[in-house]
Amino acid sequence: MAVKIIIVRRVPKEKQNEIRPLLLQMRAVANAQVGYISGETLVNYDDPEENLVISTWRSLENWNQWLRNEQRIDLQSQVDRILGHETLYQIYYNG
DSSP: OOEEEEEEEEOOGGGHHHHHHHHHHHHHHHHTSTTEEEEEEEEOSSOTTEEEEEEEESOHHHHHHHHTOHHHHHHHHHHHHHHTSOOOEEEEOOO
């Protein structure tokens, strides 16, 4: 069963140029992973510091493999360090 992962990040304007290359690199690495279907990043029209990522994976197992990926962990750690907080994920499926 496919799952969608929702990630909400607050990216202050002064940190956007610093974080963008890391997020692009993470997306490129994710794209090569087994079970990765798609990813989309949306910016809140009324609050451009709020970013919503919707990542779709073939299965929860594929997503969990990605969570354990060493390259992802390194990139995510850099993102979290820049933003000053840990990124949280919410997992959804078609009910």
